Amino acid sequence: MDKFVISGWDQLNGKVRIHGAKNSALPLLAASILAEEKVVIRDVPNLRDVRAMVKIITELGGTVIRSSEGMQINTVHLNSGTIPKKLMQEMRSSIVICGSIINKIGWVKVSPPGGCAIGNRPIDLHLKGFKKLGCEIFEKNDEILIKAPKHGLKGAKIELDYPSVGATENVMMAAAQAKGTTEIYNPAKEPEIQDLANFINALGGNVKGAGTEKITIEGKQSMQGTDYRIIPDRIVAGTYMLAGAITRSEITLTNVVPEHIRGLANLLEQCGVQVIFGEKNVTISAKNRNIVSPKHVTTQPYPGFPTDMQPQLLAFSCFTEGTSFITEKIFDGRFNHVPELRKLGAKIEVKKQTAKVTGVSVLSGTVVEATDLRAGAALVLAALGAEGVTVIENIDHIERGHESFDEDLKSLGANILRIPKNQITHLSNENAY
Numbered sequence: 001m002d003k004f005v006i007s008g009w010d011q012l013n014g015k016v017r018i019h020g021a022k023n024s025a026l027p028l029l030a031a032s033i034l035a036e037e038k039v040v041i042r043d044v045p046n047l048r049d050v051r052a053m054v055k056i057i058t059e060l061g062g063t064v065i066r067s068s069e070g071m072q073i074n075t076v077h078l079n080s081g082t083i084p085k086k087l088m089q090e091m092r093s094s095i096v097i098c099g100s101i102i103n104k105i106g107w108v109k110v111s112p113p114g115g116c117a118i119g120n121r122p123i124d125l126h127l128k129g130f131k132k133l134g135c136e137i138f139e140k141n142d143e144i145l146i147k148a149p150k151h152g153l154k155g156a157k158i159e160l161d162y163p164s165v166g167a168t169e170n171v172m173m174a175a176a177q178a179k180g181t182t183e184i185y186n187p188a189k190e191p192e193i194q195d196l197a198n199f200i201n202a203l204g205g206n207v208k209g210a211g212t213e214k215i216t217i218e219g220k221q222s223m224q225g226t227d228y229r230i231i232p233d234r235i236v237a238g239t240y241m242l243a244g245a246i247t248r249s250e251i252t253l254t255n256v257v258p259e260h261i262r263g264l265a266n267l268l269e270q271c272g273v274q275v276i277f278g279e280k281n282v283t284i285s286a287k288n289r290n291i292v293s294p295k296h297v298t299t300q301p302y303p304g305f306p307t308d309m310q311p312q313l314l315a316f317s318c319f320t321e322g323t324s325f326i327t328e329k330i331f332d333g334r335f336n337h338v339p340e341l342r343k344l345g346a347k348i349e350v351k352k353q354t355a356k357v358t359g360v361s362v363l364s365g366t367v368v369e370a371t372d373l374r375a376g377a378a379l380v381l382a383a384l385g386a387e388g389v390t391v392i393e394n395i396d397h398i399e400r401g402h403e404s405f406d407e408d409l410k411s412l413g414a415n416i417l418r419i420p421k422n423q424i425t426h427l428s429n430e431n432a433y
């Protein structure tokens with residue numbers, strides 16, 4: 001895999017436009033299968049996971065064309081419900097194809113999905129939801145066959161044991177074309193769920209209550225095409241906000257939805273960072289400011305602090321004055337960045353699901369490894385604030401969720417190079433190549 005070589009300690013300055021959200025693009029691409037006409041989705045980021053989703057849709061008989069006008073998806077001639085194991089393993093979102101395809105084909109054959117290695121990630125809630133809608137599930141070894149009932153899915157009351165994002169999406173898509181009404185209690189409330197509801201409604205569906213305690217879906221048998229722009233990526237925006245805060249810089253992010261990043265903004269303000277919102281942009285300034293630790297932060301389902309920002313927040317905490325306690329409540333194995341941050345000189349102790357971070361005056365560059373997407377992003381942030389040169393290996397993980405990360409950071413004045421795999425890297429504080 002390629003590497004990033006970052007020479008840290010430079011202040012950042014300038015503007016970056018935030019691209020469309022990965023976690024919206026993936027379910028929306030899947031949901032385009034619901035339509036009986038061509039669909040256009042705009043601002044779909046060019047990411048590894050998006051390319052994997054395109055491969056799946058193509059494998060099933062659909063066509064996807066990317067142009068300056070957005071992504072055109074045509075699944076009118078979709079003819080297969082089998083997703084090969086290799087494609088299932090490429091990402092977590094491969095599983096959300098099930099909900100969109102089950103009404104069209106009548107069955108779907110999959111295997112457990114891949115995704116970031118951040119702990120146990122079962123799909124029991126997805127399968128329970130399908131069963132409630134009338135599906136039969138057959139599991140043998142690694143193969144899962146989901147079969148729709150003969151006369152189609154029927155709306156149902158579904159109470160999720162946990163507000164799982166993926167399970168909520170799968171049930172919403174399957175219920176969108178089921179007969180009658182489905183009510184989802186305890187659904188996920190993330191902005192990406194609201195985006196999916198808006199998209200299904202743009203196809204002619206009827207989804208109400210997304211973002212609240214109960215989602216109600218009136219099934220519609222047929223759905224039309226649409227032209228839809230996805231929401232900006234709040235996790236990418238938050239990552240840049242923390243990059244600015246770590247490097248004690250002033251940067252502006254355009255194409256943001258202020259509401260989606262308000263929680264992080266409030267936290268940064270408490271730490272001493274200035275945050276100024278415009279209608280669709282945000283400027284953060286940490287220039288010449290004394291930045292203190294975020295103290296206690298616990299990840300929670302939305303509107304709580306997002307687990308996908310935890311590694312980056314932990315990296316930021318290393319550069320603050322005082323001690324932070326960061327508790328991970330969503331995934332049971334999401335501290336893979338900790339040993340890598342320690343290699344840079346960070347002072348972090350982990351007990352059960354809480355990391356105690358003691359701010360240090362300086363981190364020093366060395367060779368570290370990105371183990372998953374956000375852990376990798378956290379290492380990039382730490383490297384930007386560290387003294388000397390840091391080499392981050394296995395950056396493919398980072399490129400699952402960040403389009404042109406290095407180019408954007410370069411445009412802000414960061415000293416970052418991308419080194420293709422197999423090219424030998426010599427590490428020295430004057431020059432990295």
Ligand SMILES: CC(=O)N[C@H]1[C@@H](OP(=O)(O)OP(=O)(O)OC[C@H]2O[C@@H](n3ccc(=O)[nH]c3=O)[C@H](O)[C@@H]2O)O[C@H](CO)[C@@H](O)[C@@H]1O
Binds near residue numbers: 163
């Ligand atoms: C592509 C995408 O949108 N990924 C996001 C989605 O992942 P994903 O949809 O996989 O996350 P979930 O909300 O489903 O998972 C949250 C928790 O529920 C558990 N669980 C989930 C499903 C299930 O059937 N059984 C079960 O026990 C998981 O193990 C985890 O502990 O939401 C996560 C939580 O915000 C984010 O970190 C991911 O970036």
Ligand SMILES: C=C(OP(=O)(O)O)C(=O)O
Binds near residue numbers: 093114115118374401
């Ligand atoms: C965990 C993540 O993604 P996925 O669910 O696709 O693995 C993430 O985006 O941080």
